[in-house]
Amino acid sequence: MTGFLARRLVGLGLTLFLASLVVFAVLEVLPGDPALLMLGVDARPDTLAALRAQMGLDRPVPVRYLAWIGGLLGGDMGVSHTYGVPVGDLVRDRLAVTVPLAALAILLSTAVALPLGMAAASRRGRPADYAVMAFSQLGVAIPNFWFGILLVLWLSVGLGWFDAGGFPGWSTGIGPALKALALPAFTLGLTEAAILARITRAAILDSLGEDYVRTARAKGLGPGAVMRRHVLRNALIPITTIVGLQFAFLLGGAIVVENVFFLPGLGRLLFQAISQRDLIVVKDVVMVMAALVVAVNLIVDVLYAVIDPRPKALP
Amino acid sequence: MKSSPLLIAAALLAAGALLPAGAAAQNRDRLVIGMQLEPPHLDPTAGAAAAIDEVTYSNLFESLTRIDARGEVVPGLAESWEVSPDGLTYTFKLRPGVKYHDGTGFDSADVKFALDRARGADSVNAQKGYFSAIGSVETPGPLTVAVTLTRPDGQFLFNMGSNDAAIVAPETAATNRQRPVGTGPFRFDRWVSGDRVVLARNPDFRDPAVPKLGEVVFRFISDPAAQLNAVRSGDVDAFPNIGATESLPVLEADRSFTVTVGTTEGETVLALNNARKPFDDVRVRRALAHAVNRQDVIDGAMFGYGTPIGSHFAPHRAGYVDLTGLYPHDPAKARALLAEAGYPDGIDAVIRLPPPVYARRGGEIIAAQLAGAGIRLRIEPMEWAPWLEQVFRGRDFDMTIVSHVEPLDIDIYDRPDYYFGYRSDRFGAVMDELSRTVEPDRRAALYGDAQRILAEDSVNVFLFQLPKAGVHKAGLTGLWENSPVPANDVTAVSWK
Numbered sequence: 004m005t006g007f008l009a010r011r012l013v014g015l016g017l018t019l020f021l022a023s024l025v026v027f028a029v030l031e032v033l034p035g036d037p038a039l040l041m042l043g044v045d046a047r048p049d050t051l052a053a054l055r056a057q058m059g060l061d062r063p064v065p066v067r068y069l070a071w072i073g074g075l076l077g078g079d080m081g082v083s084h085t086y087g088v089p090v091g092d093l094v095r096d097r098l099a100v101t102v103p104l105a106a107l108a109i110l111l112s113t114a115v116a117l118p119l120g121m122a123a124a125s126r127r128g129r130p131a132d133y134a135v136m137a138f139s140q141l142g143v144a145i146p147n148f149w150f151g152i153l154l155v156l157w158l159s160v161g162l163g164w165f166d167a168g169g170f171p172g173w174s175t176g177i178g179p180a181l182k183a184l185a186l187p188a189f190t191l192g193l194t195e196a197a198i199l200a201r202i203t204r205a206a207i208l209d210s211l212g213e214d215y216v217r218t219a220r221a222k223g224l225g226p227g228a229v230m231r232r233h234v235l236r237n238a239l240i241p242i243t244t245i246v247g248l249q250f251a252f253l254l255g256g257a258i259v260v261e262n263v264f265f266l267p268g269l270g271r272l273l274f275q276a277i278s279q280r281d282l283i284v285v286k287d288v289v290m291v292m293a294a295l296v297v298a299v300n301l302i303v304d305v306l307y308a309v310i311d312p313r314p315k316a317l318p
Numbered sequence: 319m320k321s322s323p324l325l326i327a328a329a330l331l332a333a334g335a336l337l338p339a340g341a342a343a344q345n346r347d348r349l350v351i352g353m354q355l356e357p358p359h360l361d362p363t364a365g366a367a368a369a370i371d372e373v374t375y376s377n378l379f380e381s382l383t384r385i386d387a388r389g390e391v392v393p394g395l396a397e398s399w400e401v402s403p404d405g406l407t408y409t410f411k412l413r414p415g416v417k418y419h420d421g422t423g424f425d426s427a428d429v430k431f432a433l434d435r436a437r438g439a440d441s442v443n444a445q446k447g448y449f450s451a452i453g454s455v456e457t458p459g460p461l462t463v464a465v466t467l468t469r470p471d472g473q474f475l476f477n478m479g480s481n482d483a484a485i486v487a488p489e490t491a492a493t494n495r496q497r498p499v500g501t502g503p504f505r506f507d508r509w510v511s512g513d514r515v516v517l518a519r520n521p522d523f524r525d526p527a528v529p530k531l532g533e534v535v536f537r538f539i540s541d542p543a544a545q546l547n548a549v550r551s552g553d554v555d556a557f558p559n560i561g562a563t564e565s566l567p568v569l570e571a572d573r574s575f576t577v578t579v580g581t582t583e584g585e586t587v588l589a590l591n592n593a594r595k596p597f598d599d600v601r602v603r604r605a606l607a608h609a610v611n612r613q614d615v616i617d618g619a620m621f622g623y624g625t626p627i628g629s630h631f632a633p634h635r636a637g638y639v640d641l642t643g644l645y646p647h648d649p650a651k652a653r654a655l656l657a658e659a660g661y662p663d664g665i666d667a668v669i670r671l672p673p674p675v676y677a678r679r680g681g682e683i684i685a686a687q688l689a690g691a692g693i694r695l696r697i698e699p700m701e702w703a704p705w706l707e708q709v710f711r712g713r714d715f716d717m718t719i720v721s722h723v724e725p726l727d728i729d730i731y732d733r734p735d736y737y738f739g740y741r742s743d744r745f746g747a748v749m750d751e752l753s754r755t756v757e758p759d760r761r762a763a764l765y766g767d768a769q770r771i772l773a774e775d776s777v778n779v780f781l782f783q784l785p786k787a788g789v790h791k792a793g794l795t796g797l798w799e800n801s802p803v804p805a806n807d808v809t810a811v812s813w814k
Binding site: 033042057266271 | 356358359365366367439440441442443444446447495496508510511512513514537538539540541543544547548550551552553701702703706707710711
């Protein structure tokens, strides 16, 4: 296990290093002068030069790369061009929205999808199965931004139960913050639940056909015990994989829903930073997202080992 | 005790009967304003973003003079001023008893500091040009400031009322970006990054009757559909400059909202590269002007909101001349002019369009209109950053559509390296005289001359003045209808 972890950690570091090179290179070739963007169409050349120097844009490329990476390794993410505040603060503020949102969505989706998938698998070919499959089909087919708009029109504009969007900040208390995250989490969770229910059903059906299930039944175990002790345990591996992937996707990919509900999340920060050519923020946010995704993958790998402790050839 | 469902239902019904929907529990002391863009920071003396002004102007920061809702110059931190007969020395008498939000006092030393900082060598003030005529700033007394100019500047008092000329204190100037400290009737409360900026009443403001509100929240919502939802669900009380123009008729039909359509300082033009063939030929430029039908562009791209313009000047300003009739829509005339210029088979050109809706939709409509006159356009949509780089700075373009939003910016046509590539000694002479003229009637006449020259030379195809289309809850009064400067001045706003 230790050797496995060590190898994974080295791979993780290498992945992040490659990501940093790619991000930096891509941003170098992207057209658009951040200083000009800040000053607008009335900019005068001397003001522009002063601002470029202030932003450190006049230094050579390798110097800027090393300064950036060196800063990151030392825990300094630099200062945002547009906001003029440390990027670390910005990212922390945005993670405080995005991580709880993703976690809520995953919680909702697993809470809905696991029972549904199990129910469908154990009633294969019966009406309950068709109902679950229909829900899943619908959930995957409905674009989540559209579903979000629908929820807002119904629950916010129509009934006034929720705000149409926005995030008041955790400083106003857990209640208002969770209330603000409820609709977006539900919106995101629906699609994820639809996919997960499908995966769960298929994984359980796969396990149900295995020899050990037949053996367990032959031993005289009841259907509930077979499900708990044998089927579910083996089906958990593909389910964990998908939940891990979904969480990684939600961390970066929730941007559309963040726009519908005007939530200040990490995805929207990245989006705005790209259009404003706030290059340091773009670089840092991409790295943070990459690190989160890699970390989630690592956790999933470790979970495999916990779920299925049989010794095996590790990748 | 368990509350019975019946009781709850009855209570809900009673509440519903007592309070008309939408007006339920309206907080009279609080105002939530929606804005499209979040300001990058809150220091108006260090950035061009209009969103900074839209939060801070007159609310947090004050300048020597002040621009009111009609665009007139009125007293600000200076309660009066005198101008020397040669128009070179302005002596400002400052308001006594003014304090910054941190409790420190305001005097002439702050004014000198702020003006010297704005015109200094390492200044990053986006409107450094406003201060370029200043030769010296002196402080004969704590409440007297004498500003001496090196040349007369007819625009000086207006410019000193802009947010770029906000008076900031030396102790807090460096930290104003995140924790702004001004002298205005509101003080900074908090900023939830990406979501809202909250201002609170300044209890020590010199005039106890101002402001009328206890708290103002600026919320940032960029998506047009989300803007509409926020308004209709009552999350925001006012959206003074809404991006979702197409939804205004819906709101107009609803009696719980008031829709206002005012003007801004944004002259929207089909900009032409006068330095590049074939647009260096005035006949080609005039042909383009004849080929474009402004009203169709306004109807199609702006849902009918917007005032047609015939030159680079805002219709609500003194000195405006209506030149919209100079080039009536006439594709046949356009073809004839092109043939006369040596292009009987028409021309091919590229139009590079930045992201705003007026540009993208306007560009498609204009391309269709020009096709009717034999001008074949290839449309190239661009992001802002590459547009600024390639079109604005690189001057690599045939045509583009953009709104010029600075107040009274007709002088850009006199800048040698500006991206239109336009040069005119005749125009330069008018601008020169204008900069030396202080007398209002004479200035208006000169502005008229300047507009006529631009229209005659058909430098650009002048389309329309960008509207300030907004919506607010019925019962809210005191918001600006027009935008003579970018601002959401809420110092006089209250609930009826």
